Every structure is written in structure tokens, then in C-alpha cells.
Amino acid sequence: MGSAIAVPAADNGHQVTLVGTHLDRHIIAALKADRAAHPRLGAPLPPAVEPLDIDELQAEHFDSADLIILGISSAGMEWAAERLRRHMRSPKPIALVTKGLVPNGAEPPGTYVETLPNALREGGLPAMPIIGIAGPCVAQELGQRQPTAVIYASGDDAPAETAARWMRTPYYRISKSTDQVGVEACAALKNLFAIGVSAMRAGHPGSGRSADTFAMNPTAAIFSQAVIEMAQLAEWLGGRRETAMGLAGVGDLHVTVGGGRNGKLGACLGRGMRLSDALAGPLKGETVEGVDTGRSIAGAFQAAVGNGTLAAAAFPLASSLIGAITNDTPFAFDFESLGRP
Amino acid sequence: MGSAIAVPAADNGHQVTLVGTHLDRHIIAALKADRAAHPRLGAPLPPAVEPLDIDELQAEHFDSADLIILGISSAGMEWAAERLRRHMRSPKPIALVTKGLVPNGAEPPGTYVETLPNALREGGLPAMPIIGIAGPCVAQELGQRQPTAVIYASGDDAPAETAARWMRTPYYRISKSTDQVGVEACAALKNLFAIGVSAMRAGHPGSGRSADTFAMNPTAAIFSQAVIEMAQLAEWLGGRRETAMGLAGVGDLHVTVGGGRNGKLGACLGRGMRLSDALAGPLKGETVEGVDTGRSIAGAFQAAVGNGTLAAAAFPLASSLIGAITNDTPFAFDFESLGRP
Numbered sequence: 001m002g003s004a005i006a007v008p009a010a011d012n013g014h015q016v017t018l019v020g021t022h023l024d025r026h027i028i029a030a031l032k033a034d035r036a037a038h039p040r041l042g043a044p045l046p047p048a049v050e051p052l053d054i055d056e057l058q059a060e061h062f063d064s065a066d067l068i069i070l071g072i073s074s075a076g077m078e079w080a081a082e083r084l085r086r087h088m089r090s091p092k093p094i095a096l097v098t099k100g101l102v103p104n105g106a107e108p109p110g111t112y113v114e115t116l117p118n119a120l121r122e123g124g125l126p127a128m129p130i131i132g133i134a135g136p137c138v139a140q141e142l143g144q145r146q147p148t149a150v151i152y153a154s155g156d157d158a159p160a161e162t163a164a165r166w167m168r169t170p171y172y173r174i175s176k177s178t179d180q181v182g183v184e185a186c187a188a189l190k191n192l193f194a195i196g197v198s199a200m201r202a203g204h205p206g207s208g209r210s211a212d213t214f215a216m217n218p219t220a221a222i223f224s225q226a227v228i229e230m231a232q233l234a235e236w237l238g239g240r241r242e243t244a245m246g247l248a249g250v251g252d253l254h255v256t257v258g259g260g261r262n263g264k265l266g267a268c269l270g271r272g273m274r275l276s277d278a279l280a281g282p283l284k285g286e287t288v289e290g291v292d293t294g295r296s297i298a299g300a301f302q303a304a305v306g307n308g309t310l311a312a313a314a315f316p317l318a319s320s321l322i323g324a325i326t327n328d329t330p331f332a333f334d335f336e337s338l339g340r341p
Numbered sequence: 342m343g344s345a346i347a348v349p350a351a352d353n354g355h356q357v358t359l360v361g362t363h364l365d366r367h368i369i370a371a372l373k374a375d376r377a378a379h380p381r382l383g384a385p386l387p388p389a390v391e392p393l394d395i396d397e398l399q400a401e402h403f404d405s406a407d408l409i410i411l412g413i414s415s416a417g418m419e420w421a422a423e424r425l426r427r428h429m430r431s432p433k434p435i436a437l438v439t440k441g442l443v444p445n446g447a448e449p450p451g452t453y454v455e456t457l458p459n460a461l462r463e464g465g466l467p468a469m470p471i472i473g474i475a476g477p478c479v480a481q482e483l484g485q486r487q488p489t490a491v492i493y494a495s496g497d498d499a500p501a502e503t504a505a506r507w508m509r510t511p512y513y514r515i516s517k518s519t520d521q522v523g524v525e526a527c528a529a530l531k532n533l534f535a536i537g538v539s540a541m542r543a544g545h546p547g548s549g550r551s552a553d554t555f556a557m558n559p560t561a562a563i564f565s566q567a568v569i570e571m572a573q574l575a576e577w578l579g580g581r582r583e584t585a586m587g588l589a590g591v592g593d594l595h596v597t598v599g600g601g602r603n604g605k606l607g608a609c610l611g612r613g614m615r616l617s618d619a620l621a622g623p624l625k626g627e628t629v630e631g632v633d634t635g636r637s638i639a640g641a642f643q644a645a646v647g648n649g650t651l652a653a654a655a656f657p658l659a660s661s662l663i664g665a666i667t668n669d670t671p672f673a674f675d676f677e678s679l680g681r682p
Binding site for chain 1: 476477478479482483487488489490491505506509511512514515516556557558559560561562564565566568569572583585586587588591592593595596600676677679680681682
């Protein structure tokens with residue numbers, strides 16, 4: 001995603017420094033040899049994109065930057081914050097493509113737009129504008145300049161507005177939101193719910209059919225339920241319900257279902273596999289963000305259901321998914337939990 | 342759909358009279374010979390379902406009924422109202438599966454839950470409870486008892502509650518709403534928007550790709566835009582925005598995209614075909630409900646945009662679809678209309 005988002009940045013006339021992590025050395029090496037040779041993007045990078053190995057990263061790169069975009073996986077957030085603390089000497093707007101939730105005991109988990117500023121402040125850095133980037137965006141398609149609609153969110157409008165002005169192109173369409181926590185919450189939660197909808201598509205036993213016939217009614221029922229539960233959980237996490245209706249919610253869920261690692265895991269669970277077997281088998285070595293989201297909210301979710309802050313009956317899908325993730329039991333969804341008297 | 346919905350009714354222990362229109366004589370004849378021989382349902386009808394030819398329909402059938410369910414196409418609504426006026430002698434709750442909008446000059450169109458009571462009153466009949474039935478439901482899947490989640494709506498809760506109690510089964514899950522107009526509006530509008538999303542899936546030129554590569558980003562962008570516009574149009578028609586977030590909106594749009602006649606028409610438009618060519622070619626002789634919806638709202642929509650009641654910039658997708666339908670021009674969607682500064 002970091003490589004992909006460099007494309008609209010370069011098309012806007014910016015000089016882009018594309019920094020790989022230690023896991024991306026082969027990508028950076030390939031790009032240094034040939035900008036067109038990105039091993040996964042399926043598109044050449046513009047000449048204005050300068051690939052940089054993590055060992056080459058210096059404070060000067062930050063000094064000269066207008067905007068820093070973090071496109072690492074959620075597992076790399078602490079590592080990234082440490083690098084920012086090490087190299088940054090002045091405040092810069094930071095845009096986050098990375099999505100995830102940070103456990104907070106029995107309290108609702110936090111989002112990275114809330115935890116990253118704390119991590120930077122603890123390193124002695126001043127406050128910086130944070131922009132959350134969300135919405136349905138498959139990296140390869142953005143790299144190929146296919147029309148893509150995303151949402152940039154900041155607590156007050158100015159940072160998102162500035163970043164959007166720098167990044168918007170005819171194919172990269174940027175809406176804005178001031179519901180930063182809601183956008184981040186939906187962007188993380190949609191990965192969890194995509195597992196459930198994908199399980200139903202793949203022929204979950206509860207769908208009343210075999211794996212080789214596509215049943216639209218059960219899938220649509222679960223898709224709809226996912227949106228309703230996502231809106232309520234986004235509110236619980238401090239965001240606004242209606243944000244789930246937009247690009248970070250419904251739009252991103254639509255693209256995540258059936259695709260990527262969350263969709264692949266959902267297909268495994270839908271065929272009756274347990275999480276541990278899926279992660280040791282078809283998804284060996286992969287990071288499945290929806291599983292991380294499930295684990296991050298499990299404790300606080302169960303506490304909130306236990307003390308009545310959240311009504312258990314309103315979250316049959318989230319409960320089933322969290323159960324399958326935390327207990328390693330087969331994913332079971334009881335359709336009778338929907339449309340009760 | 343009339344045949345399909347007879348299945349949960351019969352499974353609830355009800356005697357069901359399944360009345361075909363004059364267009365369904367072959368279906369009724371086939372069922373009279375063999376309950377398992379429905380030409381299109383793909384499932385046998387329960388023994389408690391009694392098929393009846395339209396010529397056999399008598400006032401006595403209505404006298405003994407607890408609930409009347411209309412599952413005709415929108416083109417048959419006037420015809421159906423006339424039959425009700427001819428045969429009904431006492432008020433009965435009427436549930437409407439049929440969806441559509443009724444043009445009302447420059448005013449926002451009405452829904453059938455509003456126009457049917459008028460049509461019955463003009464025939465001298467007393468007021469009757471009306472229940473709107475919506476949500477993602479492919480008839481064949483319901484007939485096969487696959488899990489299906491729908492929404493029953495009435496202005497006050499009682500009629501929907503009673504009908505839901507009579508109809509709910511372990512596989513036919515019924516939620517309720519008192520936003521009857523919003524539910525009906527979304528159920529009609531989703532057919533129009535499904536044409537647009539399906540056009541994008543099929544390789545609309547604006548999606549920046551060829552027809553044989555599936556691009557998720559443009560499709561998800563349009564899906565998301567469809568939900569946002571549907572919510573605003575539902576409000577314009579007298580309903581509540583949040584209804585678009587539920588089964589009648591997002592859920593039903595999810596199942597309609599890519600399937601059925603609206604999806605088929607969308608695929609034609611996405612490949613650059615004009616409406617008239619699609620209706621004279623691949624869709625010859627078919628009723629495409631989304632086209633009817635587009636025609637029903639076109640005049641009032643354009644009037645509302647003209648006088649500023651609706652903001653033109655908020656409806657790029659509806660405008661494009663209505664244009665393609667009323668002007669018979671190729672469907673064109675400008676992605677730059679999304680995420681403007």
C-alpha cells in the first residue's frame with residue numbers, strides 16, 4: 001500500500017521517498033534496479049518515487065518532508081513509532097493507512113490515531129497533525145490508477161483538507177471526515193466482519209446449502225447484519241454510527257469480503273475449519289488483520305456485554321466471530337438470532 | 342415470489358391459497374398436476390398450498406383469509422387493486438412484496454403502501470392494515486428454505502408484528518420497522534442503484550479497465566456512493582435515512598447487484614450498450630424494475646434538483662442513471678464527481 005499510494009503522490013508533482021521496512025528489502029532492491037520491477041504492485045512506479053532501504057533512512061529525509069504516510073502492517077506500529085522518535089526533529093503531518101485497535105483492558109480499545117500521538121509524545125516529540133486514511137482500496141488497483149474513492153479523516157478539518165489537496169488526482173478521489181475515531185474503528189472492524197460474510201459465501205453450514213452453490217439470501221443477511229453491528233461498535237469505540245454507512249464502513253466491507261486474507265480465512269471457517277488449523281494451513285505465515293481486530297476487542301467486548309453497556313442480543317455476528325477467534329471453536333452462526341420477535 | 346413466500350406460511354401451519362395471475366396459468370396448471378412441479382421455484386410446494394387459477398378466485402377466498410400477500414410485479418399493481426375491489430367484502434391485512442414508486446408530477450413519487458389504500462378506498466373499501474415486506478430475498482432460495490432475513494414494515498407496529506408472528510420460521514427471519522415509507526423507498530431505489538453498481542462490475546469504461554478484469558476499487562466506490570444517495574433519496578421520499586443502512590437498503594442492494602434483471606441490464610450498460618438496445622436485445626420482453634424506478638422518479642428528481650430541494654452535486658450516480666434511462670444515452674459516470682474538494 002505504501003508503494004501504491006506513492007503513485008497519486010507522484011502524479012501530483014511531489015518527490016516521494018518510499019521507505020521499506022526490514023521485511024521489504026527485496027522490494028526496495030528490485031525497485032532500485034528498475035522502477036517497473038515492483039514484485040507485487042503489478043505497475044511501474046513513477047520516476048519521482050525514490051526507493052530507500054530502512055538502513056538508509058536519516059533525519060534529513062523527515063526534515064525535508066511535507067507529509068509522512070505510514071503504510072506498514074498493524075504489527076509494525078510500535079516499530080514505526082520508534083523509528084519516528086529516532087529520526088524526527090520537527091512536527092510533520094502523519095497520515096495513517098495502517099489500521100487496527102489497541103487493547104485497553106476492560107475499556108474499549110483505542111485506535112492508532114489516538115495511540116500514535118501518545119507514543120510520539122512519550123518520545124519527547126511535539127504534537128503533530130494526524131490523518132487517518134480509509135476506504136475501499138486494493139493496493140494493486142491504485143498502483144494501476146484505477147478509480148478509487150477513499151476518506152481522509154482528522155479531528156478538525158484542516159489536516160485532512162491539506163493532505164487531500166496534496167494527494168487528490170482524477171483517479172484517486174478523496175472525501176473527508178472529522179469523525180476520525182469512527183473512520184478508524186470501521187476500517188479495523190470491517191476486517192473482522194469480512195471474515196464472517198466470507199464464511200457465509202463459502203458455504204457455512206448454517207447457510208443451509210453445500211459449498212458449491214452460492215446462496216445470496218444468507219450472505220446478504222449477514223452483510224446487512226455486519227453493517228448494523230459495525231455501526232454500533234464504532235459508536236462504542238467513540239465514533240459516529242453513520243460513519244459505517246460510508247467508504248470506511250460499507251464501502252470497505254464490500255471490497256474486503258471474498259478478497260484478501262480476511263476473505264480467505266472466512267472461506268476456511270465457512271468450510272468448518274478452526275482458526276488454528278487455518279492459520280497453520282492455508283494461511284500459514286500470513287497476518288490476518290481481522291483476527292487481530294477480534295483479539296483486540298474481545299476482552300472489552302465481553303466486559304461490555306457482561307455489564308450491559310452493549311446488549312448481547314444486538315451482536316450475534318460479532319459474538320460468533322470473537323468466539324471462534326478466542327476459543328478456537330468452529331465458527332457457528334445461528335440465523336435464529338436475527339429477526340427475533 | 343408469491344410461491345416462495347407460501348413456503349414459510351405453510352410451514353407455520355397455515356392453509357395457503359396461491360393465486361396466479363393470467364400470466365401464471367401455466368404455473369398454476371403445473372402445480373395442480375404436481376405440487377413438486379413448479380416451473381421456476383426449484384423446490385416442491387408444501388401440501389398446505391392450494392394453487393388457484395385467477396378465474397377461480399372468489400369473494401369467499403378473501404372472507405376466509407387472515408392475511409393477503411401481493412407478490413405481483415409492479416406493472417400489475419392497478420390490476421391487483423381492481424381484483425381486491427371486486428372480491429373483498431371486509432378489511433384484511435394486506436402485505437406487499439411488490440415494490441415500486443408512483444409518479445406524482447413534480448412532487449416526490451409515492452410508494453405503494455401509500456397509493457394502494459387510496460385505490461381501495463376509491464372502490465368503497467374500508468381502511469385496512471398494510472404491511473410492506475422488503476429485504477434481500479431471492480425467491481428460489483426462500484422456496485428452498487435457505488436462511489433469509491427480511492423486514493416487515495407498518496406505520497404503527499401492530500400489523501407488522503402480527504404478520505411477522507404468522508410468518509416467521511427458523512429460516513425466515515423477520516425484523517420490523519415503523520419507517521414504512523423509507524423501507525418501500527429503499528426497496529424500490531435499490532433496483533435503480535443496482536444497475537449502476539452492476540455496470541461498474543461489468544467493466545464500465547469509467548472504471549479504467551477492460552471487461553475481463555474485475556476491479557474492486559471502482560465497484561466499491563460506486564456501491565458506497567449508491568448507499569449514500571439511496572439514504573438521501575429515501576428521506577426525500579418521506580422515509581428515514583438510517584433505513585438505507587438496513588435490510589431494505591444495503592442488504593438488498595448487496596443481493597441485487599450482479600444478479601437478476603437489474604444486474605443484467607447494468608452489465609449491458611457497463612459494456613456501453615444503450616438502454617433501448619439492451620431492452621430490445623438481451624432483455625427483450627423482460628420487466629426491469631430499476632428502469633421503472635428511474636422513470637418514476639425522473640421528473641420529480643429533476644424538478645427537485647432544479648429548485649434546489651436536492652443538491653445536484655450529492656447525486657452523481659442517480660443523475661447518471663436517470664440520464665441513461667430517460668435520454669437513452671450511454672451510461673457515463675464521472676469518478677471526478679466523487680471526493681471533490
